[in-house]
Amino acid sequence: MxxxxxxxxxxxxxxxxxxxxxxxxxxxxxxxxxxxxxxxxxxxxxxxxxxxxxxxxxxxxxxxxxxxxxxxxxxxxxxxxxxxxxxxxxxxxxxxxxxxxxxxxxxxxxxxxxxxxxxxxxxxxxxxxxxxxxxxxxxxxxxxxxxxxxxxxxxxxxxxxxxxxxxxxSQIDRPTDTYFVNYAEGAKLAMLPAGGNAMRLNHRQNPEADYYFQMKGRHLLKLTFKHLDQFIASVEARFGRSIRDYARIIPHQASRLGMDMFIKRFGLPGGQVQLNLPRYGNCIAASIPLGLCDAVVEEGLPPGSEVILMGTAAGLSMGAITLEV
The missing domain is CATH 3.40.47.10 (Thiolase/Chalcone synthase)
Known part of the structure; x- marks a missing residue:
């Protein structure tokens, strides 16, 4: 691990x-x-x-x-x-x-x-x-x-x-638990259109909005919760324990609505779920490790604690992995 x-x-x-x-x-x-x-x-x-x-x-x-x-x-x-x-x-x-x-x-x-x-x-x-x-x-x-x-x-x-x-x-002698999936129907729900070979930056006839990040937030949230129950069930089956059994759940901080729905849907104790959206906003891939850093360095999560990191990404992808701190 x-x-x-x-x-x-x-x-x-x-x-x-x-x-x-x-x-x-x-x-x-x-x-x-x-x-x-x-x-x-x-x-x-x-x-x-x-x-x-x-x-x-x-x-x-x-x-x-x-x-x-x-x-x-x-x-x-x-x-x-x-x-x-x-x-x-x-x-x-x-x-x-x-x-x-x-x-x-x-x-x-x-x-x-x-x-x-x-x-x-x-x-x-x-x-x-x-x-x-x-x-x-x-x-x-x-x-x-x-x-x-x-x-x-x-x-x-x-x-x-x-x-x-x-x-x-780790001294814990077992493989790290990981589980990742992708639902390609969400491939273009969050994207930055310009900058690659499909839309070169020097092609200035492109609409101005294509040079900025675009996200269909409610569509992404709807697709996420369409698959979330099965995803969590698969995580718990593969990892051999409930997500409630970890010292801390550290999720991606996509939006307040998404976080509130996640906590309510699975009946999670508020103190078990690391929340840093109010402090940092959505920091893309840095959101989860910022939460991990705060839990370990600032909040003093005891050494040897096992945490589960989980979240979603453009694509639409979902993933979870365990870690000993």
């Missing part, structure tokens, strides 16, 4: 309160918290970058564990945000940190909001096979630059942030 050896976060600048954002955008006072539940979020400055934020988080995670780059066997960059399409972000992260003398492998894992979980799944496969002993996973998200100011629902919901985790093998 995977064991969390260290975790640290990086948040760009001071928090932006919803009242401040409403005043700046000319929106009605109180609209954001009423509709999205987000009280504060962080937006990167013009000098911040995906790689720069990730490097800050990784440096902190290594220092926390008294480790250096020579102690790593693999670096995974697991996020939906990028600074450049080519090269991949993991190698840029090594370069940013000045690790040019270290040749351990580095590559990216992108499953939008589930990227961190899929990164953990990749790490578990390598570690439990005995190929690697210690893996760093960095998730750095900067959605604020891809949001349309005219789309009040998305512009007020998302935030920026980065998290780095160092994982290794």
């Amino acid at each position: 995977l064991h969390l050896q260290s975790i640290a976060k990086y948040l760009p600048g001071p928090p932006i309160h919803s009242a401040e954002l409403e005043a700046r955008m000319g929106w009605p006072a109180g609209w954001i918290e009423k509709n999205s539940g987000v009280e504060t979020r962080y937006h990167a400055s013009p000098t911040d970058s995906v790689i720069g934020m990730g490097a800050q988080a990784l440096s902190s995670a290594l220092a926390q564990a008294d480790l250096g780059p020579g102690d790593l066997d693999l670096l995974l960059f697991a996020a939906g945000s990028i600074d450049y399409p080519i090269p991949h972000s993991a190698c840029l992260l090594k370069a940013e940190l000045g690790w040019t003398q270290y040749d351990f492998p580095a590559f990216d894992v992108d499953a939008t909001c589930l990227s961190f979980l899929n990164g953990l799944e990749v790490a578990a496969a390598f570690i439990e096979s005995g190929r690697y002993a210690r893996v760093a996973i960095v998730t750095s998200e900067l959605p604020s630059r891809s949001l349309n100011p005219e789309d009040r629902k998305t512009y007020s919901l998302f935030g920026d942030g980065a998290v780095a985790a160092i994982v290794g093998r």
